[in-house]
Amino acid sequence: MLTLPGRDLASARTARHYVRDTCRSWTLPASTTDDLVAITGELVANALEHTGSPTVVITCALTTDTATVAVADDGRSRGAPVVSASVGGSEAEYEGGRGLLITDALATRWGSLRTGEGLTVWAEFAVGAAVD
Template structure:
């Protein structure tokens, strides 16, 4: 788990590096790592742009066949995602929300959950078995 400043745009870059290093330690395939890093960057950028959260927390988990990332903010000021978590949505014409459209395209599935006033946007990426 990594906690970063919520009002610092450099947090997205730091989060991407953290996730890339985590994926390497898990020995994930390069394509999976690239997707996971891109998703993380988009989710953190959304949290930085659409909330006034003083911190953003990045959590990664690895289970058989799946890698998951969650980005949590404190839920203040517009912390609700612009796009809905459904594949094939027609949100492409909306202002903003492209980060979640990218997430929707790269992730196996994604969603949101609220707890303790905070908002977590999470995404899963399937890990294909390597021969």
């Protein structure tokens, strides 16, 4: 888990490096690592742009079947709510540019979870036997 300043644009770069290093330590394939890093950048950018959260928390998890990255903020939303494509949101309902569309295209599945006032957006990748 990594906690970063929510009002610092450098947090997105730091989060990408953290996820890349974590994926490498797990010996994930380069393509999976690249996808997780790209999604992390998009999710952190959304949190930085659309909330006034003082911190953003990045969490990585690995099981025998999946690798997951999650980005949590404290929910001080300055924009529209996050809508997962898996629940039938239209393109017009997505926050900002194409970040969540990219997430939807790359991840095996993704979604969001509201916890109190906070929001966590997560993306999961099937890894199966590819992980040592």
